[in-house]
Each structure stands twice: as structure tokens, then as C-alpha cells.
Amino acid sequence: MGNQKIHLSSPHMGGTEEKYVQEAFDTNWIAPLGNNVNEFEKQVKSYTGIRAACALSSGTAGIHIALDLLGVKQGDIVFCSSLTFIASANPILYLGAEPVFIDSDLESWNMSPIALEKAFKAYEKKGQLPKAVVIVNLYGQSAKMDELMAICDKYEVAVVEDAAESLGSKYKGRMSGTFGKFGIFSFNGNKIITTSGGGMIISDDKELIKKSLKKATQSRDQAKHYQHSEVGYNYRLSNISAGIGRGQMEVLNQRVEQKRTIFNRYAKAFENIGGIEPMPEMENTLHNRWLSVFTIGSSELDIRPSEIIEYLAKFHIETRPVWKPMHMQPLFEDCAYFSEDEDNAKCLFENGICLPSDTKMTEGEQISVINRMLEVLK
Ligand SMILES: *Cc1c(COP(=O)(O)O)cnc(C)c1O
Numbered sequence: 001m002g003n004q005k006i007h008l009s010s011p012h013m014g015g016t017e018e019k020y021v022q023e024a025f026d027t028n029w030i031a032p033l034g035n036n037v038n039e040f041e042k043q044v045k046s047y048t049g050i051r052a053a054c055a056l057s058s059g060t061a062g063i064h065i066a067l068d069l070l071g072v073k074q075g076d077i078v079f080c081s082s083l084t085f086i087a088s089a090n091p092i093l094y095l096g097a098e099p100v101f102i103d104s105d106l107e108s109w110n111m112s113p114i115a116l117e118k119a120f121k122a123y124e125k126k127g128q129l130p131k132a133v134v135i136v137n138l139y140g141q142s143a144k145m146d147e148l149m150a151i152c153d154k155y156e157v158a159v160v161e162d163a164a165e166s167l168g169s170k171y172k173g174r175m176s177g178t179f180g181k182f183g184i185f186s187f188n189g190n191k192i193i194t195t196s197g198g199g200m201i202i203s204d205d206k207e208l209i210k211k212s213l214k215k216a217t218q219s220r221d222q223a224k225h226y227q228h229s230e231v232g233y234n235y236r237l238s239n240i241s242a243g244i245g246r247g248q249m250e251v252l253n254q255r256v257e258q259k260r261t262i263f264n265r266y267a268k269a270f271e272n273i274g275g276i277e278p279m280p281e282m283e284n285t286l287h288n289r290w291l292s293v294f295t296i297g298s299s300e301l302d303i304r305p306s307e308i309i310e311y312l313a314k315f316h317i318e319t320r321p322v323w324k325p326m327h328m329q330p331l332f333e334d335c336a337y338f339s340e341d342e343d344n345a346k347c348l349f350e351n352g353i354c355l356p357s358d359t360k361m362t363e364g365e366q367i368s369v370i371n372r373m374l375e376v377l378k
Contacts, residue, residue, distance in 0.1 A: 017247030034239035043249040048175040052209035055237035059186025059199035064091035066182035081136040083345040103339035110143030119338040137166035140288035168256040170286035193248035195241040263289040275300025305353040322352030
């Protein structure tokens with residue numbers, strides 16, 4: 001193997017993307033809307049079984065619009081998973097609201113029903129329930145949706161499902177992203193499929209998606225002249241990007257299979273080494289294994305993830321720590337946090353490592369990653 005870098009997760013075209021982009025050129029449907037956008041939305045609807053979808057310029061834009069339509073405003077509280085990428089939480093700040101972070105459980109690595117219930121009880125006592133709950137499906141593993149939805153339903157608070165990393169995953173046979181009032185997908189460059197940058201907001205409530213489309217196009221009223229009654233954004237996906245999305249949707253199931261194959265190779269190679277454990281896949285769920293993630297137990301292995309990351313980087317192998325939890329971020333140091341008895345999110349951050357999960361990686365390249373891992377773990 002030469003000096004070719006092995007990536008964590010990079011864009012992987014299926015082959016038909018250029019055809020759809022060319023179509024946009026041929027019809028001069030370069031911007032902003034057109035057939036590719038409509039077809040891309042249709043594909044995501046039929047793939048997930050959701051009734052309505054609106055293509056956007058990013059996943060972050062989707063979370064922003066969802067929270068806005070749920071009425072989140074200055075002074076409101078929004079509960080949000082702590083163990084996530086910051087894009088889950090930033091839109092709460094855009095709207096002037098205050099995030100309250102919720103710990104993970106160790107079975108799903110996602111929002112803990114126990115910690116969520118604690119937070120609801122505390123804020124009920126204060127007489128200020130949250131306006132929304134943002135639930136993340138980390139690295140492709142679905143959160144415990146039955147338990148979490150039951151709690152949110154009891155308090156009558158709407159859920160925004162951040163499925164940016166979990167397109168193609170399933171929870172009890174149902175597609176990830178379809179559980180909340182709104183679901184959000186991301187097509188950023190490192191995600192399981194990409195439009196070079198983009199996102200989608202989905203819902204079974206067609207009215208809400210109509211409103212999302214209006215918000216995403218500067219909230220223009222139905223009038224011959226330019227008239228606006230509420231704040232809007234410029235968040236629509238371009239017809240060029242949507243062309244890439246159309247081709248990518250055709251290979252999504254293949255990508256899920258490939259990601260799972262990559263994960264299984266790692267899991268098998270490490271199964272007899274004490275102290276290295278795979279991120280779980282809960283019973284009755286399908287984990288898309290967007291990234292292959294493992295934890296390095298500090299009592300069994302005398303090495304920390306940061307040292308492994310440094311070692312593999314010498315061989316041009318890209319690895320990453322697990323997301324730094326939001327409650328540990330300087331930006332959110334004044335925000336409340338509800339954990340289980342132990343701070344699980346912090347523990348997963350300190351012990352977790354994301355291994356190369358690039359579907360363009362050859363089996364030989366992956367074996368060299370495994371060999372370097374075995375070397376460094378000795
Ligand atoms: C990537 C990501 C987002 C944001 O998506 P963008 O399209 O990059 O704006 C949101 N949440 C999570 C958990 C993500 O990983």
C-alpha cells in the first residue's frame with residue numbers, strides 16, 4: 001500500500017449522478033427548482049414511507065425550520081441529546097431558545113429515557129416544559145423511540161428526530177427519521193449518501209411540510225407582488241445538487257450493506273481482544289453503521305483513543321474521537337444537563353473511537369487498518 005489516505009467516510013458516487021445533473025443543464029433547470037428536486041423528494045418519501053418531504057440546503061436548515069414551526073422562540077427551553085454533532089443544537093440558539101442537554105444510555109448511545117424523564121420532572125416542577133425535544137440517532141443507531149416517544153407524548157411535547165446520520169436505518173421495522181413530528185436528513189459530504197451538501201425535512205403532516213417549503217423560500221405569501229408576513233429563510237436545495245441526490249438514492253441500500261460489511265470485519269477481527277467493544281446494535285433495529293465505532297476500555301487496555309488516532313495517522317489512516325458531548329462544550333457551559341447516575345455521554349466520548357468506514361476502501365486497505373490496530377493495541 002502506498003501513501004493513499006484511507007478516509008473515515010468520503011463521497012462515493014453510484015454512477016448515474018452525472019446523468020441527472022446533465023439533465024438539469026439540458027433543460028436549463030440550473031436554479032433553483034426543477035424536476036430533480038421533485039424526483040429526489042419522491043425517492044426519499046417512497047424509501048422511508050413518509051407522506052411529505054422538502055429538500056433543503058442542509059440538515060441544519062431542517063432542524064432550524066422544524067423548531068421554528070414548532071413555535072420555539074426567545075426564552076423557550078428545548079431538550080436535546082448531548083452526545084451529538086453541534087448541528088443538532090445550534091438551531092436552538094438561532095431562535096434565541098435555551099438548550100437543556102440529555103445524557104445517553106449505554107444500550108443505544110442515544111438519549112436515555114431515564115435522563116429524559118428526570119429532565120421533564122424537573123422542568124414540570126418549575127412550570128416550564130420544553131417546546132420541543134431533539135432526539136439524535138447517533139452514527140446510524142436508532143434511539144429507543146418507543147420509550148422516548150411515550151415520555152414526550154405524556155408531556156405533549158413534539159419531537160424533532162435528527163436522523164442526519166441514520167438514513168437507511170430501521171427501528172422495529174420502521175425507517176429511521178419517521179418517528180418524530182419532523183425528521184431531518186443530511187446529505188453533507190461525509191454522510192452515507194451526499195448531494196455535495198444538502199438536507200431534507202420530512203413529516204407525515206403534509207401541512208407542516210407545505211409550511212416548511214414556505215419558510216425555506218423566504219416565507220413569501222400567496223400574492224402577485226412580493227409580500228411577507230413572517231420571517232423566512234433561503235434554505236432550498238438546488239436542482240443541480242438534487243440531481244446528485246437522485247443518483248445517490250439508487251445506491252443507498254448498497255451503501256448500507258457495504259457499511260455493515262466494513263463494521264462486521266472490524267468486529268470479527270477484534271472479538272477476542274479484551275477491552276475493545278463495538279458500538280451496540282439494539283435488538284429489533286437495523287444500524288446503518290455509517291461509522292464503525294468502538295470503545296477502548298481503560299481498565300483492560302493500557303492505551304487511550306487519542307494515542308491510537310495519532311498512531312494510525314502516521315500511516316495515513318483517518319480516525320476520529322466520538323463527538324464531544326454538548327454539555328462539555330465551552331459554548332454551552334451555562335446550560336443544564338441531565339445524566340443517568342453516571343455521565344454516560346462523557347464516558348463514551350473519552351473511550352470511543354471512529355474507524356475508517358469509507359465504502360470506497362478496499363478489503364485490502366481495511367485489513368491494513370486492522371493490522372495497524374492490532375499492532376497498536378498490543
Ligand atoms: C451532519 C449532521 C447534522 C447536520 O447536517 P448538515 O447537513 O451538515 O447541516 C445534524 N446532526 C447530526 C447528528 C449530524 O451528524
